[in-house]
Amino acid sequence: MSTATTKLERPHEPTLFEQGSPGRRGFRLPPLDVPTIDLARAIGPEHLRNEPPDLPELAESEVVRHFSRLAELNHHVDRAIYPLGSCTMKYNPAVNEEAASLPGFTDLHPEADARHAQGSIALLYHLGRHLAEISGMDAVSLQPPAGASGELAGMLVVRAYHADRGRQRRKVIVPDSAHGTNPASVRLAGYEAVEIVSNAQGRVDVDELRRVVDGDTAAIMITNPNTLGVFETRIREIVDIVHEAGGLVYLDGANLNASLGIVRPGDAGCDLMHMNLHKTFSTPHGGGGPGSGPLGVKEHLADYLPFPVAARDESKAVGFEYYFDYERPRSIGRVHTAYGNFLVAVKAYAYILTLGPEGLRRVAENAILNANYLQALLEPFYDLPYAGRCQHEFVLAATRQKAGTGVRALDIAKRLLDHGLHAPTIYFPLIVKEALMIEPTETESRASLDRFAAVMKEIAREAIEEPAVVTGAPTATPVGRLDESRAAKELDVVWENG
Amino acid sequence: MPYVPNTDRDREEMLETIGAASVEELLADVPVELRVEGDLDVPGPLTEPELLSHMRRLASLNRSAGDVVSFMGGGVYDHVVPAAVRKITSMAQFYTAYTPYQAEASQGTLQAIYEFQTLIARLTGLAVANASVYDGSTAAAEACIMALAATRRSKVLLAGSANPATRTVSRTYLAGAGVELVELPIKGGVTDLDALERNLPDAAAVVIEHPNFFGLLEPTSAIGELVADSGALLVASVDPISLAILAPPSAYGAAIAVGEGQSLGAPVAFGGPLLGFMATSRKHVRRLPGRIIGRTTDENGRRGYVMTLQTREQHIRRERATSNICTNQGLVALGAAVHLSLLGKEGLRELAVQIASRSHYAADALARVQGVGLRFDGPFFREFVIELPFEAARMKHELSRVGIWPGIDCGCYYGDMKNCLVVSVTEKNSREDIDSLASGIEAVIASGGRA
Structure with missing residues (x-):
C-alpha cells in the first residue's frame, strides 16, 4: 500500500x-x-x-500490470496481521499451495471413473476420517x-431426521451472539430461528x-467457543436439555481453532457440525473464497x-479401493455440482499431515495464548465487556x-489501516x-502482537488527545474513507463507460 | 513447531504478562471431563519433503486429462488456461486476503470483482451481477429463491434437460421452502413446450439450461414468449463461452441469468473450486444473494469501491437475508476476469467458434461410424449425444483401456438413454484426438464391444 505522500501522486487505477x-x-x-x-x-x-459482447481488448502485459497494480492496493495475510474475529486469518502455508498445484489433482475431471x-477419492476419504477424529464426529461430507x-x-x-420420525418441528434456537449465517441457514431450511x-x-x-426448548424445537445451533471468545462451560447441560426435548444439537465450528486436540464437540454430545477448512485448517481465504465447510455428523445422522x-x-x-457411494436413499441430496472445493481439501489435508496430533494441539x-496475551496488553485502554480469560479471540x-x-x-478500525495493519471485525x-x-x-x-498492541494503544491516546486524527482516518491508504451511502443510493455495480 | 512462531521462552513471558502460570490455566473454562485424553489419532507430523512425496504419490494414483484423450464435460470443461491467469491468482495480495470488509485496504479485490461483475453483465446482456456464488448449480437454486420471493408464488419449473447437478442441487436447496418443484419433460432433447405451457400457471420460476445437458440449444424464443405473460421469471443457466456467439439471456427475456464459470480460467480440479455467476435486471438487484461491489467516491472525490446493498445480506439482515451465503468464490471470479481480459472480445469469439467447429467436426466424424447415430438432430454447441449399439458404460470402459475417455454416460441420469454418451469438445481436442475417438469407437463396435 502507498504512504500518505505517494497517495496524491498516484491516480486511481482505470478499469x-x-x-x-x-x-x-x-x-x-x-x-x-x-x-x-x-454459424448461421x-x-x-x-x-x-447480433453484436459480440463488449469485452476489453488488451495485451498480456497490460492485463498483468492492471491486476498487479490492483494487487498492491490490498492488505493481506502475507503482509501483516489480519485479526478479523471469527475469520481465523492464519498464515497460509506455501507447501499447501504447491501440493494443490500438482497436475494429478488439478487436471482430473469430476466425471472420471473411480x-x-x-x-x-482417497484424499477425500482420509481427510474426512481425520476431520471426524478431530471433531469427534463419525462421518464427514466434504461437499x-x-x-x-x-x-x-x-x-x-x-x-x-425429524421427518423420518414422523413429525416435523418448527423452530431452531440460535443464541444472540451467533453468526448471521446461522439464522439465515435456519430460515432457508424452512425453520424459524x-x-x-x-x-x-x-x-x-x-x-x-x-424455558424456550419444547417439543417444537428441531435443534439448537450453537457456536463453541462462541463469538465472544468464551467457551460454553455448560455445553453438556445445553446438549441434555435439547436432547431431552427430542431436538438435535448443531455446532457451528467456525471457532474450532481453539479446540484442536483439546476438546471435541462430538464428545460433548453435539450431533452435527460444520468445520471451516479456510479458517481452522489454514487454507487461504482467496479475497472472499473459495472456502470449504465440511459437515460432520454422528452415526445416527450419517445416512442423511x-x-x-x-x-x-x-x-x-x-477392482479398486476407493469409490463414491451413491446408494444413499435417505440423503438430503447434493449441495454442490461435484464433490465440493476439492483443491481446498487438498490444502487442508496437507496441513493436518504437516502438523500431526501434537502440532494440532499446539495450534490451539x-x-x-496469543489471544489472551493481546487481550492483556489491550485491556487497560479499551473496555472489555466480557472480562476473564478468553479462548482464541476476544471482544x-x-x-x-x-x-x-x-x-x-x-x-479505530480505519486508523489501524493507516498503520499498515488490518482492523478487527467490528460491530x-x-x-x-x-x-x-x-x-x-x-x-x-x-513481535507482531506487540506491534498491534502498541498501535492500538496509540490510537486510544489519539482518541482522547486528537480525536480528529482518528475520525479522519484513513489517510495513508490508496483511498480515503469511502461513501457507502452514495454507493447504495447511486447504484453503480457495472461499468457503463463513464 | 510448524507455523507457530512462539518459542518456549516467548510463551513463558507471555504467560507472565497475562498473569497465568501455564497454558493449562488458560483452558480452565473447558470442563476437564470433556478434554481429549492423549493424542488425536491423525497421521503426521511430516516435513515438507515428506509431505510432498506423499502428495505426489497420491496425485499419481489419478489419471488426469494430460494422460488421456478426454471428451468429458457436463458443466466442467478442460480448457487451455493462460499462464497469466495462474500468475495473478497466485499473488498473495489476492489469495491471502479475505472478504473486503475494510474497503480502503481492499481496493484491489473490490475493483477486480467490480470488473468481474461488469464482464458477466456484458456477456449476459443484463444490467447487474453479483460477486459470485459457489457453482452453477447453487446459482440456479439461488435464482429460484429470488423468483419465489419476487413473485410470492411457490412453484418452480425446472427443465428436465438441464444438467443433473443443477436439478439435484436445486431440489436440495428448495427442500425446506415448501415449494412444488416440477421437472419439465423433454421432447427431442429439449424442453417440451406443451408441458411448459400446461404447468406455467402460478409458476414463480422457469429454469432452463441453454445449451442444455445434451449440448442442444433450447427453443429460447418460444420459451421466452410463453413465460413473458405468465408472471413467472425466466431463469437461464448459460455457458459463458457460448455467449460470445449465442444470443444473450436478455434477448429472450430471461429475468435472471446464471451459470458455471469454471471454463473461464479455472482447471477442472475434480470439480472444485467452481464458479457460480448470477446476473439480473436492476429491478431485481435487491433480491440478489451474496456480495455486490459498487463504485463510489471517498471524501476527496476519488474513485473507490465498496461492498454495497449489504442490507440484503446475512450479517445485517440475519434470518430475513436474501441468502445465507457469506464466503463465495472470489479468487475464481478474479481468475475469470483475468481470463476474459486476456482473451478479449476477439479471443472469446474465436474460442466459441473453435468449440462449435470442433464439436461439429466430431459429431460428423462419429455419425459416420457404423452403428453410431446422433441421438438428436437439433442445433448444438460444444456437446452432443451419440447413441451406440450397446451400453455406453461398456464403451467407456473399453476405450479407457486405450487412454480415451469418450464422454459422460447418459444412462447414469436418464433411464432410457443407457446406450448414449454426451461427448464434449473444447479447443484442446485436436483433429487427431477426435479422429482417434472415432476410430476407437469404430474398433470397439467392430469387435463386438472390446477394445
Missing part, C-alpha cells in the same frame, strides 16, 4: 474497460485444425448474437463449499434455554449426509472512546456495542 485498444489481445489459441463452420447454417441465425480417480453451505446442509439433515439472549458472562443462559460419500473397500472387490494452545468495546470524544469502533457480535472482535491466531509472532 479494464478504460484501457486497451481495438484488435489487441492477450492470448492465442491453438490453431483450428478442422474446418470452420458457418449450423446453429441457426435465430440463436446467434478407478482413474483413486488419489483424489459443502463454504461454512454457510455446511450449515444449510446440516439444517436439512435436521429436517430429514428463535433467538435467545446471552447471560452476563456472554454464554447461553441455560435457564432461559430451558449429502451424496455421494467417499468410501473405501479394502478388499477391492470391484498458541491461538489461545473489546470502544464505548469509552465513543462516550469521551465520539470516536467509534469504525474510526459484531451484535450484543456488544462498538465491538472490536479480535482473533490474532497462533501464526502471529509475539
